[in-house]
Amino acid sequence: MTPEKNNKTIDTILLIIFVAFLLGINIFLFSGKYLHFDTQGVGIVVAAFLTLAMYSFLYKDNPLFKIAEHIFVGIGMGMGVVLTWLQVIKPLLYKPLIRHAIFDNTPGTPDYILIVPMILGIFMFARLYGKTSWLSRWSFAFIVGGGAGIGIPVIINSLILKQLEPSLQPIFVDWVVTWQSINILLILVGTISVLIYFFFSLPHKGTIGGISRIGIWFLMISFGATFGYTVMGRMSLIIQRIQFLLTDWLHIIK
Amino acid sequence: MNCHYARSGLITLIIVLLAFPLAVLAQDKPSLMPPQDFIAFDTPNDDGKSISLIWKASESDREGVYYIIYAATSSKGPWKEQYRVLSTTRFKSDAPQYFGLSKDNEKWHFYEVTDINENPLSITTPTYFKLAVTDGTNTIAFPGIALSMPQGNWFDTSKINVLVFVIVFSFLVMYFISLARKNLNLFIRHIPGLDAIEETIGRATEMGRPILYLNGLLDMSSLSTIASTSILGKVARKVANYDSQIKVPCYDPIVMSVCQEVVKESYLEAGRPDAFKEDNIFFITNDQFAYAAAVDGIIVRHKPAANLYMGYYYAESLLIAETGAVSGAMQIAGTDSITQLPFFITTCDYTLMGEELYAASAYLSREPLQLGSLKGQDFGKGFIILMLVVGTIVSTIGYPFFVNLVRTF
Numbered sequence: 001m002t003p004e005k006n007n008k009t010i011d012t013i014l015l016i017i018f019v020a021f022l023l024g025i026n027i028f029l030f031s032g033k034y035l036h037f038d039t040q041g042v043g044i045v046v047a048a049f050l051t052l053a054m055y056s057f058l059y060k061d062n063p064l065f066k067i068a069e070h071i072f073v074g075i076g077m078g079m080g081v082v083l084t085w086l087q088v089i090k091p092l093l094y095k096p097l098i099r100h101a102i103f104d105n106t107p108g109t110p111d112y113i114l115i116v117p118m119i120l121g122i123f124m125f126a127r128l129y130g131k132t133s134w135l136s137r138w139s140f141a142f143i144v145g146g147g148a149g150i151g152i153p154v155i156i157n158s159l160i161l162k163q164l165e166p167s168l169q170p171i172f173v174d175w176v177v178t179w180q181s182i183n184i185l186l187i188l189v190g191t192i193s194v195l196i197y198f199f200f201s202l203p204h205k206g207t208i209g210g211i212s213r214i215g216i217w218f219l220m221i222s223f224g225a226t227f228g229y230t231v232m233g234r235m236s237l238i239i240q241r242i243q244f245l246l247t248d249w250l251h252i253i254k
Numbered sequence: 255m256n257c258h259y260a261r262s263g264l265i266t267l268i269i270v271l272l273a274f275p276l277a278v279l280a281q282d283k284p285s286l287m288p289p290q291d292f293i294a295f296d297t298p299n300d301d302g303k304s305i306s307l308i309w310k311a312s313e314s315d316r317e318g319v320y321y322i323i324y325a326a327t328s329s330k331g332p333w334k335e336q337y338r339v340l341s342t343t344r345f346k347s348d349a350p351q352y353f354g355l356s357k358d359n360e361k362w363h364f365y366e367v368t369d370i371n372e373n374p375l376s377i378t379t380p381t382y383f384k385l386a387v388t389d390g391t392n393t394i395a396f397p398g399i400a401l402s403m404p405q406g407n408w409f410d411t412s413k414i415n416v417l418v419f420v421i422v423f424s425f426l427v428m429y430f431i432s433l434a435r436k437n438l439n440l441f442i443r444h445i446p447g448l449d450a451i452e453e454t455i456g457r458a459t460e461m462g463r464p465i466l467y468l469n470g471l472l473d474m475s476s477l478s479t480i481a482s483t484s485i486l487g488k489v490a491r492k493v494a495n496y497d498s499q500i501k502v503p504c505y506d507p508i509v510m511s512v513c514q515e516v517v518k519e520s521y522l523e524a525g526r527p528d529a530f531k532e533d534n535i536f537f538i539t540n541d542q543f544a545y546a547a548a549v550d551g552i553i554v555r556h557k558p559a560a561n562l563y564m565g566y567y568y569a570e571s572l573l574i575a576e577t578g579a580v581s582g583a584m585q586i587a588g589t590d591s592i593t594q595l596p597f598f599i600t601t602c603d604y605t606l607m608g609e610e611l612y613a614a615s616a617y618l619s620r621e622p623l624q625l626g627s628l629k630g631q632d633f634g635k636g637f638i639i640l641m642l643v644v645g646t647i648v649s650t651i652g653y654p655f656f657v658n659l660v661r662t663f
C-alpha cells in the first residue's frame with residue numbers, strides 16, 4: 001500500500017469515527033432530554049457540527065471541512081443577496097421610485113433623480129453581453145472617481161489634520177520638563193522618523209537611513225503591541241466557541 | 255437731646271449691621287436679569303436641518319437658573335416650551351465648527367434646534383422662538399420674538415483648512431506628474447517586497463502552479479483596493495509573459511469585474527489575449543469568514559506557488575496567511591490595515607507596509623502619472639515634517655497658531 005493510499009484509509013477511518021461520535025452524542029443528548037427536538041435544539045446541533053467541522057481543518061483538508069466551507073459560502077452568499085434587497089434595493093430604489101411605476105395609488109412623489117444610479121447599476125449587467133460590455137466602464141468610472149473624490153478629503157481630514165493637531169503640543173509648560181514633555185518628544189521623534197521611513201524619494205543611507213531605522217523600531221514596537229492585543233481578542237473568540245460547545249451543546253458546564 | 259442722638263445712632267448702627275449681610279447675600283446671588291440679544295438664524299455649515307439660537311450670557315447665570323425656549327409655527331402662537339437649558343451650560347464656544355475659536359464665544363449662549371414637538375423643522379415657513387429665564391420662583395421673558403428658517407449650505411467653512419491641504423497636495427502631485435513626464439528617471443528607493451514579485455512568478459512558472467492574488471475586503475472606492483488592482487495589472491502582465499496562471503478570488507462583485515478588466519488588459523498588452531481565462535477571476539462571497547474559509551480551501555487544494563495579499567484586510571488576514579505559510583507558498587503581502595500588518599509580517603516572506611502598497615504600483619510601472627503622484631506625496635510628507643517641527647517649537651513658545659490651523663471639526 002502506497003503512503004498516499006495509507007493516509008487516505010486513515011482519514012476515512014477518522015472520518016467514520018468522528019461522524020459516529022457526533023451521531024452517538026446527539027442521540028444521547030436528545031434521548032436524555034438535554035436538547036429538545038425543536039428548531040432551537042436542531043440549530044444547536046448543526047452549529048456544533050459546523051464548529052467542529054471548521055476546526056477539523058487544523059488536522060488537514062477533509063470532506064467535513066469541505067461541507068462546512070461550502071455551507072458557509074452558500075449561506076453567506078444567500079444572506080448577501082437578501083440583505084442587498086432589504087437594505088439597498090428596496091429602501092433606496094424600489095420604495096422611492098419603482099413602486100410608483102408599478103402601483104397607481106402609491107403615496108408620495110417618485111424620486112426621479114434615482115433613475116441615474118439605476119441606469120448606472122443596469123450598465124454593470126452589460127458585462128454579461130460582449131457587445132455592450134463597454135457600458136459597464138461608465139459605472140466603474142463613476143465608482144472609482146466618486147470613491148477617490150469622497151475619500152481624499154476624508155483622508156486628509158482624518159489621517160493628516162486630526163493626527164497633526166494632538167502632535168503639535170508644547171513640549172514644556174513654563175519651561176519645566178515633566179513626564180508629559182518626554183511623552184510629547186517621543187511621539188514627535190516617532191512620527192518624524194516613521195514619516196522619513198516612508199519617504200521614497202531618498203535612498204535609505206547615511207542620516208536618512210539612520211532615522212528611518214529608528215522609524216522601523218517605532219513601527220515594530222507598535223506592531224508588537226497590536227499583535228498582543230489582537231491575539232487576546234482571538235482568545236476570547238475561541239473561549240466563546242468552547243463555551244458554546246460545553247454549555248449549550250454538551251451541557252457539561254451548567 | 256444727647257440721649258436722642260445716642261438712640262438714633264444705635265438704631266442706624268443696627269440697621270447697617272442688618273443690611274450688610276443682606277447686601278453681601280444679594281451680591282452673591284444677583285437678581286434675575288432678563289435675557290439679552292436673543293437671535294435665531296440658520297445654522298451655518300450644515301445640511302439645512304437646524305436653526306441656531308444665541309443670546310448673551312448674563313451675570314445672573316448660575317446653578318438653578320434655567321433658560322426656557324418656546325417655539326411656535328406662527329408669530330401668534332400657540333407657544334409651547336421646547337427646551338430648558340441650564341444657564342451655566344451651552345455656549346457658542348462649545349461649537350467652534352460654527353462660530354470659530356474667538357474668545358468672545360464664551361460670552362454667548364447657544365442652542366441648536368433640530369425639531370419642534372419631535373417634528374423636523376420646516377424649510378418653507380419660518381419657526382418662531384421666545385426665550386425666558388427662570389430661577390424657579392421668578393420668570394422673566396425676552397421682550398421679543400426671534401424667527402428663522404433652516405437652509406442647506408453649499409460650503410462648510412469650518413473645513414477650509416482641509417481644502418487648503420487638498421489644494422497644496424494636489425498642486426504638488428500635479429507639478430511632479432508634469433516633471434515625471436519630462437524625466438522618467440525620477441529616483442524611487444528600493445522596495446524589497448516588490449523585487450520578490452518577479453521571483454515568485456518565476457518560481458510559480460517553474461513549479462507549474464498558479465499564483466493566488468487577493469484584493470482585500472474593501473470595495474472599489476477604497477484607495478488600498480485601487481492600488482491593489484493597479485499592482486494586479488503589473489503582476490498579470492508578468493504572469494502572461496511567463497505563461498503562468500493567476501487566480502483572483504474576489505470578495506466584492508464590482509472589484510471582481512474591475513479585476514477581470516485589468517487582467518484582460520494586461521494579457522492584451524503582453525500579446526497573449528488567448529491565454530486569458532476570465533473564470534480565474536471569480537467572486538466567492540461577501541461574508542468575511544466564509545470568504546476566508548473558501549480561500550483557505552483554494553490554498554490547500556490548488557497549492558499555489560505564490561500568494562499575494564494586496565489590499566485592506568480584517569480578522570481573516572491571519573487565517574488566510576497562516577494557511578498559505580503552512581502550504582509552503584512564497585507569500586508577499588501589502589496592506590494599509592495597521593491592525594493586520596503584524597500578522598502579515600509574521601507569516602509572509604515580504605510585507606509592504608502602509609504607503610509602500612501605494613508606492614509599489616509606481617515602482618513597478620514607472621508610469622509618469624504614478625511616479626509623479628508618489629513624488630508629490632513625498633514632498634507632502636516633507637511639508638508635514640516641517641509643520642510638526644515648526645509647530646511644536648511655536649506652541650512651546652506659547653503661540654497656538656499652528657494647532658488652530660490644523661484643527662478639524
